Amino acid sequence: MESLMIILVGILVSVGTYLILSRQMIRIILGTAILSHAVHLLILTVGGLKKGGVPLLSQSDGPYTDALPQALILTAIVISFATTAFLLVLAYRTYKTNGSADFHELRGMSDE
Amino acid sequence: MTVDIAIILIPFIMAAFIPIFYRQLSKRLIGWFVLVIPVSLFLLLTTYIPRVSSGQTLSNTYEWIPSFNINFTTYIDGLSLIFSLLITGVGSLVILYSIFYLSKKESLHHFYCYLLLFMGAMLGVVFSDHLMVLYAFWELTSVSSFLLIAFWHHRKASRAGARKSMTITVSGGVAMLVGFLMLYVMSGTFSIREIIANIDRISDHTLFVPALILVLLGAFTKSAQFPFHIWLPDAMEAPTPVSAYLHSATMVKAGIYLVARFTPVFGGEIVWFWAVTGVGLITLFWGSFNAVKQVDLKALLAFSTVSQLGLIMSLLGLGSVAIHLGYSSETVIYTQAAFAAIFHLVNHSTFKGALFMMVGIVDHEIGTRDIRRLGGLIRILPLTFTVALIGSFSMAGLPPFNGFLSKEMFFTATLKITELDIFSLDSMGVLIPVVAWVASIFTFVYCLIIVGQTFFGKISPDILEKNPHEAPIGMLISPFILIGFVVGIFFFPNLLGHYILQPAMASIYPTFPSTEEMTPHISAWHGLNTELYMTIGVVLIGVTLYFLLKRWKPIYRIFPQKLSFNVLYERVIGFGENFSERATKRYMTGSLTHYFIYIYMAFVIIAAGVFFMTDSFEWNTKNNAAVESFELILVFVMIFAAIAILFSNSRITTVLLNGVLGFSVAFFFVVFRAPDLALTQLVVESVTTALFLLCFKYLPDLKPEKSTKRVKFTNGVISLLVGATVSVIGLAVMNYDKFESISTYFEDAYNLAGGKNIVNTILGDFRAFDTMLEVVVLFIAGLGVYALIKLKAKKGDADIEN
Numbered sequence: 001m002e003s004l005m006i007i008l009v010g011i012l013v014s015v016g017t018y019l020i021l022s023r024q025m026i027r028i029i030l031g032t033a034i035l036s037h038a039v040h041l042l043i044l045t046v047g048g049l050k051k052g053g054v055p056l057l058s059q060s061d062g063p064y065t066d067a068l069p070q071a072l073i074l075t076a077i078v079i080s081f082a083t084t085a086f087l088l089v090l091a092y093r094t095y096k097t098n099g100s101a102d103f104h105e106l107r108g109m110s111d112e
Numbered sequence: 113m114t115v116d117i118a119i120i121l122i123p124f125i126m127a128a129f130i131p132i133f134y135r136q137l138s139k140r141l142i143g144w145f146v147l148v149i150p151v152s153l154f155l156l157l158t159t160y161i162p163r164v165s166s167g168q169t170l171s172n173t174y175e176w177i178p179s180f181n182i183n184f185t186t187y188i189d190g191l192s193l194i195f196s197l198l199i200t201g202v203g204s205l206v207i208l209y210s211i212f213y214l215s216k217k218e219s220l221h222h223f224y225c226y227l228l229l230f231m232g233a234m235l236g237v238v239f240s241d242h243l244m245v246l247y248a249f250w251e252l253t254s255v256s257s258f259l260l261i262a263f264w265h266h267r268k269a270s271r272a273g274a275r276k277s278m279t280i281t282v283s284g285g286v287a288m289l290v291g292f293l294m295l296y297v298m299s300g301t302f303s304i305r306e307i308i309a310n311i312d313r314i315s316d317h318t319l320f321v322p323a324l325i326l327v328l329l330g331a332f333t334k335s336a337q338f339p340f341h342i343w344l345p346d347a348m349e350a351p352t353p354v355s356a357y358l359h360s361a362t363m364v365k366a367g368i369y370l371v372a373r374f375t376p377v378f379g380g381e382i383v384w385f386w387a388v389t390g391v392g393l394i395t396l397f398w399g400s401f402n403a404v405k406q407v408d409l410k411a412l413l414a415f416s417t418v419s420q421l422g423l424i425m426s427l428l429g430l431g432s433v434a435i436h437l438g439y440s441s442e443t444v445i446y447t448q449a450a451f452a453a454i455f456h457l458v459n460h461s462t463f464k465g466a467l468f469m470m471v472g473i474v475d476h477e478i479g480t481r482d483i484r485r486l487g488g489l490i491r492i493l494p495l496t497f498t499v500a501l502i503g504s505f506s507m508a509g510l511p512p513f514n515g516f517l518s519k520e521m522f523f524t525a526t527l528k529i530t531e532l533d534i535f536s537l538d539s540m541g542v543l544i545p546v547v548a549w550v551a552s553i554f555t556f557v558y559c560l561i562i563v564g565q566t567f568f569g570k571i572s573p574d575i576l577e578k579n580p581h582e583a584p585i586g587m588l589i590s591p592f593i594l595i596g597f598v599v600g601i602f603f604f605p606n607l608l609g610h611y612i613l614q615p616a617m618a619s620i621y622p623t624f625p626s627t628e629e630m631t632p633h634i635s636a637w638h639g640l641n642t643e644l645y646m647t648i649g650v651v652l653i654g655v656t657l658y659f660l661l662k663r664w665k666p667i668y669r670i671f672p673q674k675l676s677f678n679v680l681y682e683r684v685i686g687f688g689e690n691f692s693e694r695a696t697k698r699y700m701t702g703s704l705t706h707y708f709i710y711i712y713m714a715f716v717i718i719a720a721g722v723f724f725m726t727d728s729f730e731w732n733t734k735n736n737a738a739v740e741s742f743e744l745i746l747v748f749v750m751i752f753a754a755i756a757i758l759f760s761n762s763r764i765t766t767v768l769l770n771g772v773l774g775f776s777v778a779f780f781f782v783v784f785r786a787p788d789l790a791l792t793q794l795v796v797e798s799v800t801t802a803l804f805l806l807c808f809k810y811l812p813d814l815k816p817e818k819s820t821k822r823v824k825f826t827n828g829v830i831s832l833l834v835g836a837t838v839s840v841i842g843l844a845v846m847n848y849d850k851f852e853s854i855s856t857y858f859e860d861a862y863n864l865a866g867g868k869n870i871v872n873t874i875l876g877d878f879r880a881f882d883t884m885l886e887v888v889v890l891f892i893a894g895l896g897v898y899a900l901i902k903l904k905a906k907k908g909d910a911d912i913e914n
Contacts, residue, residue, distance in 0.1 A: 001737040005780075006842040008747050012773075014835030015754040017712060021705055021827040022817055026763065028704075030770055033800065034754065037777050042838070044784055046845050047855075050737040054785045055870040057862050065785040066855045067870035073789055074875060075886050081796045082893035088807045093900040101812055107702045 005045040012038035025091040025101045029084060036080035040073045116172045116186035119153055119196075120239055123232030127225045134221035143211035146224045150207060150231060154200035157193065164193050165611045167618065167627070171241065171305075187241035187305065190615025194454060195238040195362075195369055197612070198461050202361040203231050205590035209469055210353035212586035213476060223263060223351070230256035234362055238369060243292040243302045247285070250330070253363050254281040260358060261350040273346035276681070280343045281333050288330025288370075294323035295377075308376045308622060315380065324378045327370065328387055335367025335421045338395040342677045345414040352472030355410060360417045360468055361461040368421065368457060371428050375450070375620050379435030382535050389429030393547045395422025400554035404561065404661075405668045409471045409481040412558060413464070416507065419555065420460050423522060426548075427453035430525050431620070433532065439624045445528060447630040450620050452521035454613050455634070459506070459514040459601065466594035467503040467562070470496055473583040473591075474566065478575055483561065488571030492580050497567045499591040506598045508559035508654075509552065509647060514601035516647075517634055522548065523643040549646055556654030557661070564658070605634035705827075712834050720837045723844070731843045743783060750776045763814045767804045771797060788871045 012034055019031030047070075052063035055070065095101045126149055134142055163170070169189040176184040188196075207227065214220060233256055236249030254277075262274035292302070298314040299307045307314070314320060331337075336344040347359050358364070371388060378384040399419025406412035431450030437443040473496045474489065475481045490497045506513030509520075526545040529537060582588075601608055614631040617624075624630060638644070657664065699706075723729065753772040760766045774797035781790035817824065858878065861870045865877035875883050 001739045001743065002846050003731070003733055003736055003843060004739060004744075004747055006839050006846070008750060009842060010835040010839030011751055012754055012835075013838045014831040015758060017834045018758060018827055018831035021708055021712075021830065023705065023819065024814060024817070026766075026811060026814060027817075030757065030766060033770060034757070034773060037773055038838075040789075041777060041780065042842055044781075044786065044789075046842060048735075049784050052785070054787060055859075056787075057859075057868040057870065062859065064859055064870065066853065067858055067874060068855045070786045070789055070871045071874035071879065073786075074792055074871065075882060077789070077792050077796055078886055079889055081800060082890045084800055085803055086893045086896050088803055089897045089900045092807055092810050095811055102815075102818075103704050104818075 001049050002045050005041060005049070009038045009042045009045065012041070023103050025094070025103070028103075029087045029091060032087065033080070033084050036076065036084075040076060043069045043073055043076070115156070116170065116188060116239065117174055117184065119156065120186065120232055120236045122153065123149060123228040123235065127228035127232065130221050130225045130228070139216040139220055140211070142220050142224060143207060143214075146228065147204060147207045147211070149228065150200045150203040153235075154197065154204055157196050157200060160188060160193055161611055164188065164190055164615045167615065176245075181302070182244055183242055184245060185241040185303065186239045188239060189619045190612075190617065191369070191372055191454075191619035192238040194458065194612055194616055195365070196235055198365075198458070199231060199234050199238070199362050202357060202461055202465055203227075205465065205593060206353045206357040206361075209356070209472070209587055209590040210351070212584055213353055213472055214351065223260075226256050226259045226263070227354075227357070230260065230358060230363070234366070237366055241303050241305055243295065243304065246304075247289050247292060250288070250334075250366065251282060251285050253366060254278060254285060254334075257281070257347070257358050257363055260354045261347050263351055263354065264349070267349065269346075270349040273343075273349040277343040277347045279685070280340055280681075284330045284333025284340065287326045287333075291323045291326030291330065294319045294326065298323070304373060304377075311377055320378075321381065321383055324381060324384055325387070327374055327378070328384075331367035331370040332391060333367070334370070335364050335425065336395075336418050337367070337391050337422060337425060338398050338418075339677050341395060341399065341418040342681055344418055345411050348408075348410040348414050352410070352468060352475065355413075356465050356468035356472070359414070360464040364417065364421055365424075365457060365461075368424050368428065368453070371425065372450070372453070372616075372620055375428060375432050375435060376622050379432035381436075385429055385432050385436070385535055387429070388432065389426050389544070392422045392424070392426025392429055393544065393551075395419065396426060397422075397547055397551040397554075400551045400558065403558040404554055405665065406558075407483050409474065409483060409486075409562065409566065410468075412483075412562065413467055413471060416555070416558060417464060419551065420456075420464065420507070423548075423551075424453050424457050424460065426544075427456065427522060427525060430529050430544075433529065433535070434621065435623075436534070444624070444629050446525075447617065447621055447624065448521065448632050449525035449529075451609075451613060451617060451630060451632060452518055452525055454616050455521065455605075455609070456515075456518035458608065458613075459518050459598070462594050462597040462601070463503045463506040463513070463515055466499050466591040466598065467507070469587070469591040469594070470499045470503060473499075473587055476587070477580045477583055479578065480575075483565040485572055485575070486566045487569035488567070490567040491571070493567075493582050495582055495588055495592075497563075499588075499595055500563055500567060502595045502598055503591075504559040504562045508556045509650065511636055512602045513598050514605070515598075517602060517605055517636060519552070520638070520643050520647065521632075521634075523646050527642055545646075549650065552646075552650045553654050553657065556650050557657050560654065560658040561661075602636065609634050709827075709830060712830050716830075716833045716837050719841065720833075723837075723841055728844055729840060730847050732847060735846070743780075746776055746779055746783075761814055761816050763808055764805075766814065767801060767808070770804070771801045774800065786871075788869070 016031045016033075016035035016038060019027045019034065022028065022031075047066040047068065050065070052065045053060040055064040055067040091101060094106070098106055100106055126146065130142070130146070137145055160170070169187065171185060171187045174184040174186075176182050207224075210223070210227075214223065230253060233249045233252035237246055237253060240246040240249060258274045258278040261277055262270050264270045265274075295307055295314075296302055298317045298319055299310055301307060301310075333340045344359060344364065348355055350359065396419050399415045399417075399422055403412050403415035403419060406415060427449045431447055431453060434443050434446040434450075437446065471481060473493065474486065477493065477496075478486065478489065480486065502513060506515035509515050523545070526548045529544055530541040532538075532541065609631055614627050617630040618627045621630060699710075750773055753769045753776070757766055757769045760769060774793065778790050778793040778797060781787075781793055819827075858870050858874055861867050861873040865873040867873035867877065
């Protein structure tokens, strides 16, 4: 399972990177969102999968799944949400101000 | 903390306080307030004279960075005492002079702040025993000199001059730093005294001569030696008190100090002898030769300073021969060259300081320094004329002024050296007195120009119209004190020689047993000897050349302007600027994509590179959990959705596919026993999708990427490399079992934090501070979102909003 998950993570990272390298803002923002999905899965996976029960003391007497990656991911989810929201609004404002959502056009250069 | 360290620190402390307190002080008071410091430091330092002249040296160590063995060791011996007396003494006079010279409208707090910074740095240079500390202070003098030259920074010439001096002196400084590091490699110590003590051990090392040359580069750039002299004339854009202080009396002598300080280390080498003597003599000649053609009085004095620095430098070179020969009763005579060097250094500070102040007065009262427009000022500025006359005649080497004594000793030293038969002196040696003599003739000519063309001849009518008058008494005090020394030293030279110069000889020749022997009895009259005939020749030929100046001045046009060192400097700087601009533009393209590519490539190369070089790849599935069929389906759904995003050109499809990814992740969280994560992910994913959809109302539809196939291919390869790197490292990490997991600690959550949900206790208790900062991030992002949406551009730049 873990190996499979890590290969999935690799694919998600590749897709996210490819989107970030594109020219349109929406694609770049999507790329960051996909990268954060990939990282969350990666953190969870390297902590070990299905090694025990749900980390709730009231549910069982152990063993429990590693709770530390879960806490880290919880923080990361919220922060990636915040940055995604901020980037979206930044894109909106940039488009409104400059009339373009393409980074090459924004740079003011026509050639590659 | 001891008094010696305080001496260095006080100017810095005051420099820090001036910007805070200058508003409370009236413009005129600030100068007097600052003046207290150098005067009291000077008086404090004079109390050291009896102890130092009796042969004592004082050293104090304050451990600064003990882990790197960098100590703040102050070391006061004869050599550093002379320099520190000059720094504080001339500093006092210059500050007194500047109080009357600078208009109250200038930003005086900047001026005095920089001046004190310089004073502290310069004292640091001469008092430091540790090479690294010395280097730091050395560069600080360059920085403060830069700030002072650019004091009138609205003028283009000031900025250019400041940059030039900074570029040249700092380049030399870096060379010197490398030299110091080589010395450290050879000797294992940064302490100058310890290096001198162990000199026998290092003098055969292969790095010895390279270190020698690098240290000399530092000294030559700082002391404006040929061909690095070009910065000094341009530095004359500084206010005249600065020129008098930094660029004639103190900072440019730091190079002399360095050479004198390192004479015991390198003095025995033939390279040292010829480099120091040769460069000094060329500088002496070139400076004096070029001074004659100058029409700006300050430029003339700048070239004259270059020339005089060359003279002192060459004397130190001549004196180094005594180190090579070793101590004996016959070789002691050669130490007199070094004695003459220090003697002339003091003399030069007195007469050149006075001359600069004289030029400042002329500029201040008449409004020009151009000798073609000046003339006949003797009637208007009689007191200033006195200063000019005494200063110039001392520089020209005439009695009864101190310059005569040191110049005679210089001639003696050049004549004595020809008697030696080492270092191929028997063939080349005869050149030394010849060059010295010719340079002295030019020196005499430009000294006559200073006095003659400024104060005699016809006075120009437009100067008379302005009704100029003699300078205020405050501006005259300092130059008169200095010319008092010029005359006083001539009549009582042995007082200076015995109490101040003699202990310095022990610093230059530590292996020689008696400083008494190395201190000649200075007297004005030696009978009719070669030196006197040389001086008489200089006077006769000099006067003739002065009166025939118009006839032979055209020879200066023989040298083509395009071949000067200034043009070379400008070419090199211009080339450097163009090259770096083109090189930078090549990779700083302004394209975000390119910058991302740099970041990703760095990641792949560094992470994957280290990974494979250390051969860390490992993959086994023995600890893996079993794969259920629905999990497999979920994985393929995600892979499909991710790849489909790449090919989607409809934004609704794209956002929905992203939603598929997000909700699949939430599903995985459920499967992997993370209920809190699943809940949060569901909420966040819903809101994010809604947010995307909301934004689509305002953003244009997705277009197919316009990039070329080649660009798409490159991006694809980079993406695959990044993904592969993450996967490969992730797979290897799975089998990393060198450390025990720390997670069991948190399973005691109920006892430690009183909660039964382990994840919650980690967030709310064990790592509560992180969670708080996470909330802060959320808050800042919220503020940013609000500001970007709500705030309109202000009136006046409304066009941004269109």
